[in-house]
Amino acid sequence: MPATVTDDHPSLFLSRFLSLCFTFSLPKYIVKNYFYYYLFKFSAALGEEIFYITFLPFTYWNIDHSVSRRMIIIWSIVMYIGQVSKDILKWPRPLSPPVVKLEMRTDAEYGMPSTHAMAATAISFSFLIATVNQYKYPFELGLVAAFVFSTLVCLSRLYTGMHTVLDVIGGALISAVLLVLLYPAWDTIDHSLLTSPFCPLLSIVVPLVLCYNYPKLDYYSPTRGDTTTILGAGAGATVGFWLNNQYVAPAYTSENFQLGFPLITSEIVVVVLARFFVGIFVVLLTRQLMKSVVLGMLRYRYKFPIGDLEARRRLEVEVPYKFITYSSVGFSATVIVPLLHKLLGLM
Numbered sequence: 001m002p003a004t005v006t007d008d009h010p011s012l013f014l015s016r017f018l019s020l021c022f023t024f025s026l027p028k029y030i031v032k033n034y035f036y037y038y039l040f041k042f043s044a045a046l047g048e049e050i051f052y053i054t055f056l057p058f059t060y061w062n063i064d065h066s067v068s069r070r071m072i073i074i075w076s077i078v079m080y081i082g083q084v085s086k087d088i089l090k091w092p093r094p095l096s097p098p099v100v101k102l103e104m105r106t107d108a109e110y111g112m113p114s115t116h117a118m119a120a121t122a123i124s125f126s127f128l129i130a131t132v133n134q135y136k137y138p139f140e141l142g143l144v145a146a147f148v149f150s151t152l153v154c155l156s157r158l159y160t161g162m163h164t165v166l167d168v169i170g171g172a173l174i175s176a177v178l179l180v181l182l183y184p185a186w187d188t189i190d191h192s193l194l195t196s197p198f199c200p201l202l203s204i205v206v207p208l209v210l211c212y213n214y215p216k217l218d219y220y221s222p223t224r225g226d227t228t229t230i231l232g233a234g235a236g237a238t239v240g241f242w243l244n245n246q247y248v249a250p251a252y253t254s255e256n257f258q259l260g261f262p263l264i265t266s267e268i269v270v271v272v273l274a275r276f277f278v279g280i281f282v283v284l285l286t287r288q289l290m291k292s293v294v295l296g297m298l299r300y301r302y303k304f305p306i307g308d309l310e311a312r313r314r315l316e317v318e319v320p321y322k323f324i325t326y327s328s329v330g331f332s333a334t335v336i337v338p339l340l341h342k343l344l345g346l347m
């Protein structure tokens with residue numbers, strides 16, 4: 001009588017184990033065009049934290065303080081509205097299958113509108129609007145650059161399977177409308193943020209109130225944490241802007257340091273790179289240090305183990321953890337780093 005293989009037979013267990021291993025190790029898609037694959041994977045990263053934490057501070061350290069201020073304020077407003085809109089509309093992301101999703105972290109979020117499309121449109125076109133009258137370069141060239149940048153980010157969301165065409169178009173249009181509505185008030189908002197004695201208090205209180213009253217969902221989504229990160233960074237940077245204007249270099253009474261676009265020499269390139277690497281080192285160090293300190297304090301206050309992911313997702317933990325950490329990052333980028341640049345003779 002031949003031997004039968006039961007569910008607990010060692011050979012069947014080994015077969016299932018190997019099958020499971022290969023299932024997780026093999027990719028769920030085949031790349032047929034590596035140019036498009038890496039192009040759109042890179043373009044998608046232009047809407048992630050790695051881009052925000054490098055490009056926005058770079059603009060502040062090396063190009064123009066006023067341009068950086070306007071971009072950060074517009075970015076914070078646009079991203080808050082986009083994130084909240086997602087969780088109010090609750091439109092699902094594309095189903096997989098039939099689409100193939102190349103990202104997993106944001107899959108728990110809703111789809112409409114695409115905040116990648118909103119951020120790309122807001123940053124590229126606010127940069128264009130803020131610089132076109134201050135620097136001598138062809139407007140058409142800046143317009144093409146802004147259009148290409150935002151288009152690549154938008155197309156990357158379709159390529160990675162994270163959004164529908166409607167999500168992307170909706171995000172870009174919402175961002176464009178917000179830019180048109182906010183542009184007439186740019187100078188007024190900027191002046192108020194730099195000179196109002198209430199600026200530091202409002203810059204902290206208003207974002208915190210918005211974060212603690214973020215729309216509630218039936219399940220956990222990273223949107224609240226991402227929104228708190230953005231508003232925290234904006235709050236810290238805004239306080240830094242105000243302090244710099246009050247005690248270091250008033251924006252409306254003295255000349256800001258401006259690298260500008262013309263007359264770029266090898267010496268300037270070295271200074272720019274030195275500022276950037278010194279600044280990024282300090283920013284990343286601040287982020288890591290504050291993460292450890294704030295999380296340790298919250299663990300002590302709420303009595304949860306370090307590996308308890310569910311505890312870290314609770315409102316009373318996630319909001320202060322993200323807000324304090326990234327407001328420190330924003331403050332460090334706008335106050336601590338410029339002081340260090342001056343100390344090192346990079347100003």
